[in-house]
Amino acid sequence: MTATRVLVLNSGSSSVKYQLLEMTDESRLAAGLVERIGERQSRLTHTPLATGGERRERVEEFADHEAALRAAAEELEADGLGLDAPELAAIGHRVVHGGRSFTRPTLVDDDVLAEIRRLVPVAPLHNPANLTGITTAQVLNPGLPQVAVFDTTFHTTMPEHAARYAIDVETADAHRVRRYGFHGTSHAYVSRRTAELLGADPADVNVIVLHLGNGASVSAVRGGRCVDTSMGLTPLEGLVMGTRSGDVDPAVVFHLVRVAGMTVDEVDELLNKRSGLVGLCGDNDMREIRRRIEEGDERARLAFDIYIHRIRKYIGAYCAVLGRVDAVAFTAGVGENSPPVREAALAGLEGLGLAVDPAANAAEGPAAEGPRLISPRGARVAAAVVPTDEELEIAHQTYALVTGADAHRTA
Numbered sequence: 001m002t003a004t005r006v007l008v009l010n011s012g013s014s015s016v017k018y019q020l021l022e023m024t025d026e027s028r029l030a031a032g033l034v035e036r037i038g039e040r041q042s043r044l045t046h047t048p049l050a051t052g053g054e055r056r057e058r059v060e061e062f063a064d065h066e067a068a069l070r071a072a073a074e075e076l077e078a079d080g081l082g083l084d085a086p087e088l089a090a091i092g093h094r095v096v097h098g099g100r101s102f103t104r105p106t107l108v109d110d111d112v113l114a115e116i117r118r119l120v121p122v123a124p125l126h127n128p129a130n131l132t133g134i135t136t137a138q139v140l141n142p143g144l145p146q147v148a149v150f151d152t153t154f155h156t157t158m159p160e161h162a163a164r165y166a167i168d169v170e171t172a173d174a175h176r177v178r179r180y181g182f183h184g185t186s187h188a189y190v191s192r193r194t195a196e197l198l199g200a201d202p203a204d205v206n207v208i209v210l211h212l213g214n215g216a217s218v219s220a221v222r223g224g225r226c227v228d229t230s231m232g233l234t235p236l237e238g239l240v241m242g243t244r245s246g247d248v249d250p251a252v253v254f255h256l257v258r259v260a261g262m263t264v265d266e267v268d269e270l271l272n273k274r275s276g277l278v279g280l281c282g283d284n285d286m287r288e289i290r291r292r293i294e295e296g297d298e299r300a301r302l303a304f305d306i307y308i309h310r311i312r313k314y315i316g317a318y319c320a321v322l323g324r325v326d327a328v329a330f331t332a333g334v335g336e337n338s339p340p341v342r343e344a345a346l347a348g349l350e351g352l353g354l355a356v357d358p359a360a361n362a363a364e365g366p367a368a369e370g371p372r373l374i375s376p377r378g379a380r381v382a383a384a385v386v387p388t389d390e391e392l393e394i395a396h397q398t399y400a401l402v403t404g405a406d407a408h409r410t411a
């Protein structure tokens, strides 16, 4: 029997998303999510898509990522899709930080694991979870190929003038301090799909991709290659995010340590977990923030305005970086689902050739599924909503590596 299936694991700081894909037709056989890992009431939801069965839910304590993955494996097993099924060709893992070591998807061995572990200090919320995903899967099926697909890979094409910080070169190099960028799998996939939406070859298209999820980043993509992105040494730089501050004057850190008496770890926690939208208004879910704004809540309004202002600054900056922009693409949880964010991000930018068609932007139901344009006919720069699919992209990369096939093109 030929093994044509790939299991994809996307382990986040407190959640694991997984999907089992049949690569011959790109169908999804099962999908699931374990949330609130480490809390008393973790929740697993599992949808057995192959059988058309009912969605199942388990609310219980999953103390860590290993427990969460074992539970996910049990659910797959219950559908006859366990990790020892002969149809399974490999497991593809999202790994957030690959430093400069990994410029392509990589088959995991002990050296690869050691390198991912070495990078934990620059992705403390993400790489430990990714490592646990790999080591747990290795225990569950020791013979199965495990492939690491890195968030940083797509950004390794950034030129030195975009990737370097203007700090002493020897110090920076000694400690590998530079801009790496993240969400690369999403930026790669969405920029390619945007070119397809325009009916153009990705090599001929310049795109600004706005990945607006809980973590958020923007990239400037010229002819299919990343030339700049907003995240840096770690996923903290750039846009205002759900709980992360994005750009601040680095002296804020010295000030809080010297004047407020905080420890470096406390400042780290402040900027990563108690800042961004949650720090500004107490909520990080854009739906809730919009609801509060409708009720006249001033703190929610200001948080929204700060969030949008930062996005607009990056759009302007990346117009200058690219020189010619063909499209601005919105993706991820907020980018795909929030018409007010898209409208506010592009309002008044006609001078840059950007505009939003209100009806297309607000469309709901079947008209709002899949990649679509939201700019008016004849706009100089296309504005688009292009749903990301990190899992499909990771599955492609993984399958290509283990079968020796070409990873693309996707549908």
Ligand SMILES: Nc1ncnc2c1ncn2[C@@H]1O[C@H](COP(=O)(O)OP(=O)(O)O)[C@@H](O)[C@H]1O
Pocket (backbone or CB within 6 Å): 212, 213, 214, 215, 242, 284, 285, 286, 287, 332, 333, 334, 337, 338
């Ligand atoms: N219908 C919606 N309207 C507005 N925002 C939404 C909607 N659905 C999801 N979101 C936003 O998307 C975020 C999650 O985005 P997602 O890309 O799934 O993030 P992550 O992968 O980082 O967990 C939520 O926190 C919420 O702010």
Ligand SMILES: CC(=O)OP(=O)(O)O
Pocket (backbone or CB within 6 Å): 012, 096, 126, 151, 182, 183, 213, 214, 215, 216, 235
């Ligand atoms: C790198 C990063 O920020 O990832 P996420 O959005 O999944 O937190």
Ligand SMILES: [Mg+2]
Pocket (backbone or CB within 6 Å): 213, 214, 215, 332
């Ligand atoms: Mg995400």
